[in-house]
Amino acid sequence: DVKVTQSSRYLVKRTGEKVFLECVQDMDHENMFWYRQDPGLGLRLIYFSYDVKMKEKGDIPEGYSVSREKKERFSLILESASTNQTSMYLCASSPKNPGQGTYNEQFFGPGTRLTVL
Amino acid sequence: GEDVEQSLFLSVREGDSSVINCTYTDSSSTYLYWYKQEPGAGLQLLTYIFSNMDMKQDQRLTVLLNKKDKHLSLRIADTQTGDSAIYFCAESSYSSASKIIFGSGTRLSIRP
Numbered sequence: 078d079v080k081v082t083q084s085s086r087y088l089v090k091r092t093g094e095k096v097f098l099e100c101v102q103d104m105d106h107e108n109m110f111w112y113r114q115d116p117g118l119g120l121r122l123i124y125f126s127y128d129v130k131m132k133e134k135g136d137i138p139e140g141y142s143v144s145r146e147k148k149e150r151f152s153l154i155l156e157s158a159s160t161n162q163t164s165m166y167l168c169a170s171s172p173k174n175p176g177q178g179t180y181n182e183q184f185f186g187p188g189t190r191l192t193v194l
Numbered sequence: 195g196e197d198v199e200q201s202l203f204l205s206v207r208e209g210d211s212s213v214i215n216c217t218y219t220d221s222s223s224t225y226l227y228w229y230k231q232e233p234g235a236g237l238q239l240l241t242y243i244f245s246n247m248d249m250k251q252d253q254r255l256t257v258l259l260n261k262k263d264k265h266l267s268l269r270i271a272d273t274q275t276g277d278s279a280i281y282f283c284a285e286s287s288y289s290s291a292s293k294i295i296f297g298s299g300t301r302l303s304i305r306p
Contacts, residue, residue, distance in 0.1 A: 081236070108292050117202060119282065119298035120237075127292065167236055174292045180225040180244070181286060183294055185236030 080104070081186035083168055089192045096155040098189050100168030107173040109151035110183065111135075111143060114165040126151055127174075158193045165190050196220040198297035200283050205303045212270040214300045216283030219264065223285040226259060227294065228268045231280040240281070241268075275304050 084099035102109065108127055112120040112135075122135030124143040132143050140162060144152045151170075155162055169183040200216040218226070224245050229237040243250045243257045243266075250257045256269040270277055283297040 112296075117298055119198075120296040122293070125293070169236075171292060180227075180242050181292055181294075182239045182242075183237075185238065187234070187236050 081168055081170055081184050083166075083186040083189050085189050086187065087190050087192075089194065090155075090158050091194050092159060094155075094158050094193075096158050096191065096193075098153040098155075098166055098168075098191070100151045100153070100170075100186055101149055102151075102170040102184070103149065104170060104172075104184065105148065106170035106184075107148070108171045108183075109145065110169040110171075111141075111151065111153045112167045112169065113137070114167055114188070120167065123153065158191075160193050163191060163193045196223075196285070196287070196295045198283050198285055198295050200281075200297040200300050202298060203301050203303070205305055206273050208273060208275060208304050208306055210273055212268075212273045212277065212302055214268045214270075214281050214283075214302065216266040216268075216297055217264055218266065218283070218285050218295075218297075220285060220287055220295070221264070222287045223264075225286050226257075226266050227282075227284040227286075228255075228257065229282040229284060229296070231282065231299070233279070237282060270302075273302075273304055278302060278304050 081102045110125045111123045126145045142154045168186040171183045197219045206212045227242040228240045230240045254271045258267045280299040
């Protein structure tokens with residue numbers, strides 16, 4: 078059974094702290110993604126990675142960075158947490174771009190609900 | 195840029211049909227998806243449709259695509275309490291097949 082796991086379900090941090098969110102997939106997928114989910118705004122892409130040590134900015138990268146040292150692990154880093162980063166964070170993975178004419182399913186982890194006080 | 199829009203809430207009576215609507219802007223969309231998010235869980239792919247199709251049926255689910263109007267709908271027949279969830283419409287295109295653009299999600303609630 079395919080699986081994406083995230084290190085914590087719930088996390089409470091203080092303003093200014095450095096926060097690490099970890100995501101691991103066991104499907105040997107090339108692509109990994111970090112989204113944040115906020116009510117009424119849906120899923121917004123923060124960063125994604127197509128390969129080890131490769132990263133690309135998504136739609137809302139400000140205040141975040143990522144690390145992909147191993148194929149199965151993709152970390153999201155909040156360098157200095159702020160209250161407006163309180164949100165649900167979802168990690169996803171998908172196989173390498175299958176090419177034209179093929180759909181590409183993303184597999185999601187259960188999410189980490191982060192509260193920044 | 196690309197945009198996917200859907201209403202935020204829908205309430206239906208148990209046993210009735212639910213219809214969730216979505217509009218998108220990217221005319222180069224190749225696949226359109228419906229993802230389901232149950233309480234406390236991540237998203238899971240429910241169904242998808244290729245852009246050259248106008249209908250797809252899978253048991254209680256019917257997906258209708260009007261490519262001219264860029265309108266997608268998901269019909270759930272005989273809605274059950276287990277169908278309570280947030281449903282996300284999404285699309286991907288040839289230019290960026292690995293990236294998926296998600297809508298805001300529609301929260302479906304079932305009343306007895």
